[in-house]
Amino acid sequence: MIDERTARRLARRHAAERRFKLYGMASVAVALAFLVALLVTIVGKGYTAFAQTGIAVEVSFDAGPVKEGDFAGLVKSALAARFPEVTARNDKRELFGLISSGADRVLRDMVQDDPGLIGQRRVVTLLASDDVDMVFKGHVTAESGRLTARQAEWLASLRQTGAVSLGFNTTFFTAGDSREPELAGVGGAVVGSLFAMVVTLCLAFPLGVSTAVYLEEFAPKNRWTELIEVNINNLAAVPSIVFGLLGLALFLNFLNMPRSAPLVGGLVLTLMSLPVIIIASRAALKAVPPSIREAARGLGASRLQVVTHHVLPLAMPGILTGTIIATAHAIGETAPLLMIGMVAFIVDIPAGFLDPATVLPVQVYLWADSPERAFVERTSAAIMILLAFLAVMNLLAIVLRKKFERRW
Amino acid sequence: MNVASKPALDQATLDDRRLAKVSARDVDVFYGAKQALKSVSIDIRPNEVTALIGPSGCGKSTFLRCLNRMNDLIESCRVAGSIWLDGEDIYTSGLDPVQLRARVGMVFQKPNPFPKTIYDNVAYGPRIHGLARSRAELDEIVMTSLEKAGLIDEVKDRLQEQGTGLSGGQQQRLCIARAIAVSPEVILMDEPCSALDPIATAKVEELIDELRQRFTIVIVTHSMQQAARVSQRTGFFHLGELVECGETEQIFTNPRHKLTQGYITGRFG
Numbered sequence: 001m002i003d004e005r006t007a008r009r010l011a012r013r014h015a016a017e018r019r020f021k022l023y024g025m026a027s028v029a030v031a032l033a034f035l036v037a038l039l040v041t042i043v044g045k046g047y048t049a050f051a052q053t054g055i056a057v058e059v060s061f062d063a064g065p066v067k068e069g070d071f072a073g074l075v076k077s078a079l080a081a082r083f084p085e086v087t088a089r090n091d092k093r094e095l096f097g098l099i100s101s102g103a104d105r106v107l108r109d110m111v112q113d114d115p116g117l118i119g120q121r122r123v124v125t126l127l128a129s130d131d132v133d134m135v136f137k138g139h140v141t142a143e144s145g146r147l148t149a150r151q152a153e154w155l156a157s158l159r160q161t162g163a164v165s166l167g168f169n170t171t172f173f174t175a176g177d178s179r180e181p182e183l184a185g186v187g188g189a190v191v192g193s194l195f196a197m198v199v200t201l202c203l204a205f206p207l208g209v210s211t212a213v214y215l216e217e218f219a220p221k222n223r224w225t226e227l228i229e230v231n232i233n234n235l236a237a238v239p240s241i242v243f244g245l246l247g248l249a250l251f252l253n254f255l256n257m258p259r260s261a262p263l264v265g266g267l268v269l270t271l272m273s274l275p276v277i278i279i280a281s282r283a284a285l286k287a288v289p290p291s292i293r294e295a296a297r298g299l300g301a302s303r304l305q306v307v308t309h310h311v312l313p314l315a316m317p318g319i320l321t322g323t324i325i326a327t328a329h330a331i332g333e334t335a336p337l338l339m340i341g342m343v344a345f346i347v348d349i350p351a352g353f354l355d356p357a358t359v360l361p362v363q364v365y366l367w368a369d370s371p372e373r374a375f376v377e378r379t380s381a382a383i384m385i386l387l388a389f390l391a392v393m394n395l396l397a398i399v400l401r402k403k404f405e406r407r408w
Numbered sequence: 409m410n411v412a413s414k415p416a417l418d419q420a421t422l423d424d425r426r427l428a429k430v431s432a433r434d435v436d437v438f439y440g441a442k443q444a445l446k447s448v449s450i451d452i453r454p455n456e457v458t459a460l461i462g463p464s465g466c467g468k469s470t471f472l473r474c475l476n477r478m479n480d481l482i483e484s485c486r487v488a489g490s491i492w493l494d495g496e497d498i499y500t501s502g503l504d505p506v507q508l509r510a511r512v513g514m515v516f517q518k519p520n521p522f523p524k525t526i527y528d529n530v531a532y533g534p535r536i537h538g539l540a541r542s543r544a545e546l547d548e549i550v551m552t553s554l555e556k557a558g559l560i561d562e563v564k565d566r567l568q569e570q571g572t573g574l575s576g577g578q579q580q581r582l583c584i585a586r587a588i589a590v591s592p593e594v595i596l597m598d599e600p601c602s603a604l605d606p607i608a609t610a611k612v613e614e615l616i617d618e619l620r621q622r623f624t625i626v627i628v629t630h631s632m633q634q635a636a637r638v639s640q641r642t643g644f645f646h647l648g649e650l651v652e653c654g655e656t657e658q659i660f661t662n663p664r665h666k667l668t669q670g671y672i673t674g675r676f677g
């Protein structure tokens with residue numbers, strides 16, 4: 001039998017446990033709510049960037065302008081043919097404003113692919129200007145002032161004939177940055193990010209792992225190694241912009257490396273992620289039970305053999321996880337890269353480690369700063385791509401950990 | 409204070425050091441400023457099982473680890489005195505401890521197989537010491553080692569399975585197989601049965617008795633029955649000193665020192 005006091009105490013204990021569980025669930029719910037809100041706003045704002053408005057008009061590929069390479073002229077003639085009533089110079093310029101200034105590229109590509117087109121007429125979907133795009137997607141009204149009254153009229157007439165449509169926005173994935181939102185893409189930034197990541201991985205991983213192995217397995221425990229250890233822990237907590245300043249002073253001003261280069265960006269990110277990788281690797285090495293080391297030493301393995309045959313392979317999943325997380329962190333980093341000039345406006349897609357480039361988070365930063373409405377959705381879309389990048393890397397880390405997890 | 413009286417020491421050492429497999433003279437061991445062994449002198453005879461007993465913390469493991477220089481790995485540890493293996497000083501600067509450990513193998517208290525296959529566990533030692541010139545030779549070494557360790561019947565169909573998947577007793581015998589695969593001359597065992605159940609213990613003890621034909625064995629144990637069962641000679645340690653050493657039967661039936669007597673009759677431990 002339970003007496004009354006014991007029963008009361010039990011009841012209190014159970015109540016406390018339930019309360020604690022409730023707090024836990026509430027905090028998880030709050031965190032989830034924030035995450036959902038973040039994703040909903042970003043996806044809600046950004047998904048429309050993956051589609052792009054096009055205007056179908058009949059283009060006649062006249063031999064004259066094609067020979068001269070005047071494909072913009074073809075676009076203009078096509079529009080003029082569609083609206084023959086527009087004759088005045090100023091009116092024409094207004095009319096041409098419906099179409100993106102980069103719309104002629106698609107015509108050039110078509111002729112290059114098939115020279116037999118010359119002298120023929122084809123219906124081609126031309127890239128609409130960002131203002132038309134925004135109106136057609138419903139982000140701004142036709143009366144908002146982005147389009148003139150006449151432009152709105154022309155657009156309405158085009159829509160009536162079904163010439164205006166949304167298509168998949170390949171430009172967004174393949175192009176570099178541009179002043180014109182409809183011509184801007186994350187391609188350059190993605191390539192820049194990849195280059196910087198390759199540099200970071202190739203330098204930070206071997207350096208970090210060998211440092212961790214030396215400190216954990218070989219170094220004597222004395223005042224010096226203690227000092228080094230404390231400093232590494234401190235470095236991991238240094239704000240990233242400080243690493244940017246260090247990179248500016250060291251790589252650009254002292255070593256005269258090129259500005260805005262993914263190589264320098266990667267070097268700066270290496271400096272930044274090294275302490276994190278070292279700490280994670282040391283933790284992974286520490287987690288290998290000493291009995292394994294003793295067993296190998298007892299059989300006559302040298303120190304190096306103990307490390308390379310036993311300790312390192314066993315610690316590798318942990319080391320890889322730490323490295324991937326640190327690299328993912330570096331990929332999302334903006335501040336230090338601003339310091340070394342990766343914030344420049346770069347149209348070309350970098351072809352090498354020394355070409356001027358930008359990276360995804362910096363691209364987000366640049367677009368977020370642009371006034372055009374069309375850049376708002378592109379900012380969100382670029383964030384989505386960055387998040388997808390990070391999600392894939394974290395997933396990789398989890399898969400690696402699960403695959404190589406061991407118990408002993 | 410020197411608790412070990414002269415007659416006891418005479419039993420511990422031989423008149424002719426050359427007859428001993430392993431010979432220790434005046435071994436002092438310090439962990440930092442703390443002295444763990446005080447002037448230990450003992451001769452370990454070939455093809456015998458020598459048991460080291462004593463209350464915990466008295467320095468048995470420390471002494472054992474001196475014999476294959478495993479104490480080198482502990483930074484604070486300092487060893488003074490002399491230890492010879494076949495008349496060769498193992499603490500001279502010219503001697504490579506890695507080579508020494510191929511001659512003096514070790515089995516630990518807790519079974520510690522590598523998280524590799526059973527085959528690779530046994531093959532590891534021969535591989536790093538280059539003992540096999542071909543795959544067939546390596547197979548041969550692995551099989552005979554497993555056989556000598558009395559494990560072959562239990563694992564011959566699952567050599568490619570993880571060594572860590574075996575039972576505790578099997579793991580310990582795997583560790584013994586791993587140790588004898590490099591053909592050591594001496595095998596050191598530090599409480600090899602303390603993590604095992606009685607049946608597994610009995611198997612390991614049986615094995616130790618067989619291994620005596622080929623190897624010299626030094627075993628640390630906290631079980632006096634085990635010392636009585638498996639060993640020919642027994643040394644009793646107390647507070648870092650070798651109090652008494654002699655034939656096992658004599659130690660257990662007619663101890664000369666009253667500390668030994670107190671310990672084996674269970675008055676302290």
Ligand SMILES: Nc1ncnc2c1ncn2[C@@H]1O[C@H](COP(=O)(O)OP(=O)(O)O)[C@@H](O)[C@H]1O
Pocket residue numbers: 439444462463464465466467468469470471482484
């Ligand atoms: N790595 C070490 N560092 C410091 N002191 C140690 C270390 N290993 C053992 N000792 C000390 O040395 C003494 C003897 O230990 P040990 O040889 O393990 O005893 P036993 O094996 O007989 O129980 C103990 O007092 C122990 O605290």
Ligand SMILES: [Mg+2]
Pocket residue numbers: 468469470598
């Ligand atoms: Mg011990």
